[in-house]
Amino acid sequence: MTEMKMLREAFGDALVKLGGKNKRIVVLDADISSSLKTGKFAKMFPERHINYGVAEQNMLMSAAGIAATGLTPLACTYAAFASMRACEQIRSMICYPNLNVKVIATHGGIEVGWDGPTHQATEDIAMMRSIPNMTVVVPSDAVAVKLLLEQAVELNGPVYFRMGRNPVPVIYTDQQQFTIGKAVCLREGKDVLLIAVGTMLATALKAADKLAAHGLKCTVMDMHTIKPLDEIALLENARSKKLVVTLEDHNIIGGLGGAVAECLSENDPKHMIRIGVRDTFTESGAPQELYKKYQMDVGYVVQSIRQFIKKIRISEEEKSEG
């Protein structure tokens, strides 16, 4: 049985260790510290924990001020509120002057489930990615959270660190190396390139297993840093593939799918399938049911890839016969 762990739990644990080592870290909350799992840090370092109540704009702007005094604030809230309510503060007051603020966002994507579309951030990656100076990190499991958070804190400049809500499989061992801006290649296969972020990495790995049974060999990449995109690794892995598939719990517009499509179309155009929310608002429901209904589950991924490959083969055969 695969071990399951919530990324925000991993975040809360990692934070305590980092807080002990780095006295410049200050943690800011907006009344959902119980959800963001910052309680342990608050208990250990009360003088470096501030709760702003439900006031995200003030929290992010205050973070800019705190950063201007030389500290490293981590402003924690849900992705929907960080990216939308406090977008101006992040864009004009933090990223424009390149201040050292870490925006810690959980509950990204439709896997928030039951709370419904108001709380499902499906545009946040696109918004954050289009802001100059911003680094966008989307860890996929508890190990990645721990290692990438450490680097995000050390990096001098704004970072958007996006996690989901629910427990997800632990994919990596503690020996795994992570570098912000360098994708991880988990599996190599010659036919299809699967590129995933966050909770969708587990889906990509399962889909790769099922496709192997159908004779299709997949390379699987974890593009944990969406910005700056690891273009070198992307182009290298895409080079000989028939099809590139992106998987993200986010709108297919502007996020990972957008970033990969931009890079490939400028350098080495490829057939692509973008798995994600298809430019729609979804609804309340259990996450697995939503993934199925909105075509983001393993079954749909496998089926759409097989259909696409079949289509490509037919057209190749027609060409060679013609």
Added chain:
Amino acid sequence: MKYAPQLIKELYRYSNHIRQESVRMVCEAKSGHLGGSLSEADILSALYFHAMNIRPEEPDWEDRDRLLVSKGHACPGWYAALALRGYFPVEELKTFRKINSRLQGHPDMKKTPGVEMTSGPLGNGLAGGAGIALGARIQKKDFHTFVLIGEGDFQEGCTWEAIMFAGFQRLHNLTCIFDYNDSQVDGPTHEILDVVPIKDKWIAFNWEVFEIDGHNMVQILDALEWAKASHNKPRAIVAHTTKGKGVSFMENQANWHGKAPDCEQAEQALKELQEELP
């Protein structure tokens, strides 16, 4: 007499020069915001030439007092004060709003020495100032943070989040100065979205308030001294001011909020200001 007459005269001279430089800058740039720059000039003069503990030759000195101008559009006045105080050459004011300049249309903390926080989108300065005051508290520093706001800031929601926060946190190292000229882009503030009662609002949010005539130097100095004295609450100074102060045809005229004077108008404005020079 509490203040030497010479000091008061000197500070009025600086406010006059801030106004003159503001007129020159906006005329030269053919764009920019004069009305608010003229109304804040006396406050800026008192802060930079008397009240604040600063080192212009070392703008990043970590123990310096900070001023954030949240009403960022009024940066001609801010830039003029900084240049006159020695943060950069007065000559550089000519580059305002031009390409390759350190003096952006709205303040950029990474480009301009002395600009403590980027501003322009109204309603953010006080939250940023509260963050700086909090950063000082965490690091056990005893510098003071001033934030200058206008009506636009007062109408924005984030300002009220910050007022509530600073009151609750008892940020006694934070002072908000309200350049209250009762005028904004579309006309008199009391006709658009009135901000009164001002004092009662602040008191209700656990601040202490001092109301002054924002063009009376003695009152400004008294208020700033009160603000820096030891106490346990954040403090607000409501400075009643006149938009376009010092130039007869701009005073209380909302249409001079963001309009540049032509050469003739600028000459007339400078002539009036020079005649008033103490």
